[in-house]
Amino acid sequence: MKPETIERLRSLLAPARVLTSKEDLIPYGFDGTAVLQQLPACVVFPVDTQEVSAVVELANADDVPIVTRGSGTGLSGGSVPISDCIVLCLLRMNRILEVDTDNLTLLAETGTITKSIEDGALAEGLFYPPDPSSLKVSTIGGNVANNSGGLRGLKYGVTRDYVMGMEVVLPDGEIAWLGNKCVKDVAGYSLKDLFVGSEGTLGIITKVLLKLVPLPPARRTLLATYSTLEAGAETVSSIIAEKIIPCTLEFLDQTTLRCVEEFAKIGLPTEATSLLLMETDGHSAVVAEEAAKMEAIARRHGAIEVRVARDGLEAAELATARRSAFSALARVRPTTILEDVTVPRSRLAEMVRFVEDAAARHKVKVANFGHMGDGNLHPTFLTNEKDPEEMHRVELAMDEIFDFTIELGGTITGEHGVGLAKKKHLPAQFRDASYPLLKRIKGALDPKNLFNPGKIFDLQAASVSNEQLQNDA
Amino acid sequence: MNNCKTMPEAKRLETLDYSILQQCMHCGMCLPTCPTYDETGLERNSPRGRISLMRAIADGQLELTPAFGEEMYYCLGCLACTTACPAGVDYADLFENARADIEDAQILDTKERRFWRWLAVKTIFMRPRLLRAIGRVMWLYQSSGLQALLRRIGAFRLLPRNLRELEPMAPRIQRSFSDGLIAREEVPAEPPRFRVGMLTGCVQDLAFSDVNRDTVDVLLANGCSVVTPRCQACCGSLHGHNGETALAEELARRAIDQFDLDEVDAIISNAGGCGSHLKHYGRLLKNDPDYAAKAAIWDSKLKDIHEWLDEIGLAPPPALPEPMTVTYHDSCHLCHGQGVSRQPRDLLKAVPNLTLKPLAESSWCCGSAGVYNITQPEQAGKLQKRKVANILQTAAPNVATANPGCHLQLQTGLRIEGSDTIVHHPVSILARAYRNR
Numbered sequence: 001m002k003p004e005t006i007e008r009l010r011s012l013l014a015p016a017r018v019l020t021s022k023e024d025l026i027p028y029g030f031d032g033t034a035v036l037q038q039l040p041a042c043v044v045f046p047v048d049t050q051e052v053s054a055v056v057e058l059a060n061a062d063d064v065p066i067v068t069r070g071s072g073t074g075l076s077g078g079s080v081p082i083s084d085c086i087v088l089c090l091l092r093m094n095r096i097l098e099v100d101t102d103n104l105t106l107l108a109e110t111g112t113i114t115k116s117i118e119d120g121a122l123a124e125g126l127f128y129p130p131d132p133s134s135l136k137v138s139t140i141g142g143n144v145a146n147n148s149g150g151l152r153g154l155k156y157g158v159t160r161d162y163v164m165g166m167e168v169v170l171p172d173g174e175i176a177w178l179g180n181k182c183v184k185d186v187a188g189y190s191l192k193d194l195f196v197g198s199e200g201t202l203g204i205i206t207k208v209l210l211k212l213v214p215l216p217p218a219r220r221t222l223l224a225t226y227s228t229l230e231a232g233a234e235t236v237s238s239i240i241a242e243k244i245i246p247c248t249l250e251f252l253d254q255t256t257l258r259c260v261e262e263f264a265k266i267g268l269p270t271e272a273t274s275l276l277l278m279e280t281d282g283h284s285a286v287v288a289e290e291a292a293k294m295e296a297i298a299r300r301h302g303a304i305e306v307r308v309a310r311d312g313l314e315a316a317e318l319a320t321a322r323r324s325a326f327s328a329l330a331r332v333r334p335t336t337i338l339e340d341v342t343v344p345r346s347r348l349a350e351m352v353r354f355v356e357d358a359a360a361r362h363k364v365k366v367a368n369f370g371h372m373g374d375g376n377l378h379p380t381f382l383t384n385e386k387d388p389e390e391m392h393r394v395e396l397a398m399d400e401i402f403d404f405t406i407e408l409g410g411t412i413t414g415e416h417g418v419g420l421a422k423k424k425h426l427p428a429q430f431r432d433a434s435y436p437l438l439k440r441i442k443g444a445l446d447p448k449n450l451f452n453p454g455k456i457f458d459l460q461a462a463s464v465s466n467e468q469l470q471n472d473a
Numbered sequence: 474m475n476n477c478k479t480m481p482e483a484k485r486l487e488t489l490d491y492s493i494l495q496q497c498m499h500c501g502m503c504l505p506t507c508p509t510y511d512e513t514g515l516e517r518n519s520p521r522g523r524i525s526l527m528r529a530i531a532d533g534q535l536e537l538t539p540a541f542g543e544e545m546y547y548c549l550g551c552l553a554c555t556t557a558c559p560a561g562v563d564y565a566d567l568f569e570n571a572r573a574d575i576e577d578a579q580i581l582d583t584k585e586r587r588f589w590r591w592l593a594v595k596t597i598f599m600r601p602r603l604l605r606a607i608g609r610v611m612w613l614y615q616s617s618g619l620q621a622l623l624r625r626i627g628a629f630r631l632l633p634r635n636l637r638e639l640e641p642m643a644p645r646i647q648r649s650f651s652d653g654l655i656a657r658e659e660v661p662a663e664p665p666r667f668r669v670g671m672l673t674g675c676v677q678d679l680a681f682s683d684v685n686r687d688t689v690d691v692l693l694a695n696g697c698s699v700v701t702p703r704c705q706a707c708c709g710s711l712h713g714h715n716g717e718t719a720l721a722e723e724l725a726r727r728a729i730d731q732f733d734l735d736e737v738d739a740i741i742s743n744a745g746g747c748g749s750h751l752k753h754y755g756r757l758l759k760n761d762p763d764y765a766a767k768a769a770i771w772d773s774k775l776k777d778i779h780e781w782l783d784e785i786g787l788a789p790p791p792a793l794p795e796p797m798t799v800t801y802h803d804s805c806h807l808c809h810g811q812g813v814s815r816q817p818r819d820l821l822k823a824v825p826n827l828t829l830k831p832l833a834e835s836s837w838c839c840g841s842a843g844v845y846n847i848t849q850p851e852q853a854g855k856l857q858k859r860k861v862a863n864i865l866q867t868a869a870p871n872v873a874t875a876n877p878g879c880h881l882q883l884q885t886g887l888r889i890e891g892s893d894t895i896v897h898h899p900v901s902i903l904a905r906a907y908r909n910r
């Protein structure tokens with residue numbers, strides 16, 4: 001990057017909000033994804049939309065790519081820098097601007113931490129349901145840009161279902177407002193929906209208007225353990241077939257639950273082969289009835305034990321333990337590579353079995369957990385990036401899992417996004433005119449390919465630097 | 474990296490078992506618990522960022538630079554990140570190795586820094602008799618009225634700013650040290666159930682020898698006979714946390730030599746900061762053929778007082794002379810370093826007429842952090858203010874905490890706010906209850 005560009009960034013923002021030293025940049029060279037790593041040219045911290053827009057204009061004039069970043073907890077390499085780029089970090093834009101209790105909406109800057117959004121709603125007796133396991137760390141902007149899910153997806157849906165509007169800075173620096181507080185709105189294309197899940201490739205989302213719902217008055221949490229992997233999956237299918245939609249149906253296999261127990265020490269039964277965490281919420285009579293039904297179904301499918309959380313405290317403890325699953329798995333081997341395949345729920349048991357078989361075939365260690373109620377699994381490879389031969393076998397097993405997922409009518413990523421980590425597999429899923437369509441949309445909005453280039457797919461201009469990146473990693 | 478020869482070497486980080494660094498999978502789950510990241514919002518001031526810098530050094534992508542050195546001294550070493558980390562990253566190990574590399578390479582070296590480190594780390598805290606002699610002089614100074622006089626005439630304005638701010642922080646030295654208050658061996662009234670060794674600490678001994686006496690009383694009331702070696706030295710935590718590994722090893726050997734390990738069921742520490750270091754002598758001395766085995770036994774017998782009482786089952790304490798309302802502040806190295814946070818609360822709740830009030834952010838560092846309030850007075854001050862505000866919020870007239878550094882930091886902070894909230898060690902409260910039989 002030209003020194004003048006840095007100088008102009010410094011005069012545009014306060015000098016302290018433009019980082020360039022090696023010690024400052026190294027910690028921004030990665031996100032939550034294994035293996036990927038690249039230093040940016042600088043990291044900047046705008047404090048309002050005008051500053052974001054000014055930085056974008058400058059970058060556009062100097063042809064410098066921008067990688068937008070929230071908290072860097074992404075799991076597909078979305079906020080991993082590309083070489084010689086500006087990392088634009090939104091963490092200084094972290095205010096909740098309005099909670100509208102008449103229209104049940106919340107307006108916030110996108111650097112706000114997800115947990116603060118949840119708390120901000122709670123303070124008014126309202127509820128913001130999407131709760132990615134990273135909610136204490138991730139930003140709402142990252143959630144919107146990745147269309148993140150969470151433990152409550154089954155009943156409440158994902159981030160997209162709560163986005164009513166947003167302010168976005170476009171690649172030329174123009175500012176646009178998309179959406180509004182209306183429950184219904186069919187004026188023009190649903191542009192806000194284009195930006196949900198766009199992974200920082202189309203625009204920088206600076207504010208977001210979120211839908212809130214009334215806080216459910218009661219909830220009950222249950223924990224069922226099994227001696228086979230399939231029994232848990234079958235319980236999930238039966239619950240849904242009996243027309244119960246609980247808010248949470250989470251699954252952990254034995255490796256995962258042992259790691260979680262080692263960290264959380266809350267007395268999970270480590271001898272069980274699989275574990276199901278279930279939660280129902282709503283009116284207390286309904287909650288009681290659904291909880292009883294779910295318990296009966298779990299027992300019918302051979303649960304060794306069904307435990308009902310004593311109170312809110314124990315329920316929260318169980319949810320927190322579940323949220324640590326991915327990180328806790330890092331206890332086993334040096335490198336933890338997590339996948340995010342999702343299949344129609346009726347095919348879950350097959351998918352679970354296939355993952356086991358693929359791992360055995362290639363002699364790699366895999367743990368499995370996930371949002372079973374959503375058909376969303378996180379097969380996690382426990383390996384060592386310093387062992388190329390083992391990494392190769394991991395790659396082979398992963399490829400097979402992706403192919404089988406697509407065969408079942410599933411998707412290669414349910415909630416983490418494509419980023420860098422999964423872009424190789426995207427064409428297999430987008431086999432018709434849909435793949436070029438992605439690129440046409442990108443080309444129309446960002447003709448210079450400056451916003452997060454090389455993420456999701458490669459366009460000509462950025463492909464070099466990204467192959468470079470993958471080789472470096 | 475052409476002119477490698479002139480580059481300071483990061484021997485420990487470069488030869489450290491790489492899997493300890495790799496253990497961090499950069500998920501960021503530790504970020505919201507880190508007080509320095511909370512302050513600046515910059516990744517380099519976070520656990521994840523600091524580990525990435527250490528890894529860059531181990532990988533040869535970054536040299537040992539002064540900026541890295543400063544970063545590792547901006548870190549409080551509070552280990553909140555360790556509690557938060559689901560992946561089980563051993564941050565304490567990484568942190569101590571990083572600081573040791575920084576000291577070996579002398580990248581932060583200045584004349585002034587060298588003098589203070591020589592005086593404190595290498596001299597005073599290596600020599601228990603010298604330390605106590607200084608303590609004696611300080612006691613004379615404080616109780617003769619000289620301190621009050623100098624304060625009145627404003628003599629401290631002549632001192633450099635960071636020393637001036639520290640002067641009111643200086644601990645109030647006790648009239649008698651532990652050796653004067655505790656016999657070499659004390660036995661309970663009934664036949665003893667256990668035999669334990671007692672560590673009196675160094676700062677604890679000068680400033681809180683009464684807490685040591687209280688600890689022995691509580692142990693006696695719980696059927697333990699207590700052996701207390703004379704004129705004990707510093708446990709070496711100061712040295713270990715400040716990159717003086719060789720001196721830390723030397724002090725660990727001396728501490729072990731004080732006891733016949735077969736003769737005691739447990740060795741008791743009542744200071745959170747010391748305990749978390751004392752429990753890792755095994756790691757420190759693993760390459761010493763004469764001590765490695767002994768150190769491992771030592772580690773298995775080393776117990777924090779609250780942990781020990783909880784383990785053996787606390788003898789139900791009688792009521793205090795008058796009802797008491799207390800809140801509890803977790804010393805970082807007790808709760809994050811040793812995982813002991815339920816036990817002190819349970820012990821306090823066992824006192825019949827004691828009300829325990831929950832403290833918001835109870836496990837957030839108070840800024841004492843060893844010598845942090847000397848090396849980083851500004852950040853330490855901010856944390857102290859935040860802690861005191863939370864304590865005042867509870868409206869409890871008493872706060873309990875189990876580490877001398879925290880004790881002093883809370884005491885000064887409360888005084889600055891004009892509060893007369895009293896700071897206690899939990900064991901002192903228990904001892905008062907037992908004495909009220």
Ligand SMILES: Cc1cc2nc3c(=O)[nH]c(=O)nc-3n(C[C@H](O)[C@H](O)[C@H](O)COP(=O)(O)OP(=O)(O)OC[C@H]3O[C@@H](n4cnc5c(N)ncnc54)[C@H](O)[C@@H]3O)c2cc1C
Pocket residue numbers: 031032067068069070071072073074075077078079090110111131132133134137138139140141142143144145146147148149150151199200201203204205206323326327415416419452499500501502
């Ligand atoms: C332990 C752990 C648990 C997780 N659990 C879940 C889970 O349960 N469900 C789930 O869905 N995900 C989960 N994730 C993944 C991750 O937390 C989410 O993708 C989250 O939304 C990322 O937020 P962030 O602020 O860290 O974004 P970043 O990682 O910084 O960025 C993510 C992507 O969004 C883009 N971006 C960020 N902010 C903006 C913005 N304002 N405008 C435009 N683009 C932007 C970035 O360029 C990047 O492509 C988990 C991650 C971890 C480490």
Ligand code: SF4
Pocket residue numbers: 327330496497498499500501502503504520521524554557558559560561562
């Ligand atoms: S230290 Fe632990 S919690 Fe923090 S980023 Fe590393 S693995 Fe995650």
Ligand code: SF4
Pocket residue numbers: 506507508509510518519520523547548549550551552553554555564
């Ligand atoms: S020890 Fe404390 S200050 Fe240092 S990185 Fe960990 S949490 Fe942050």
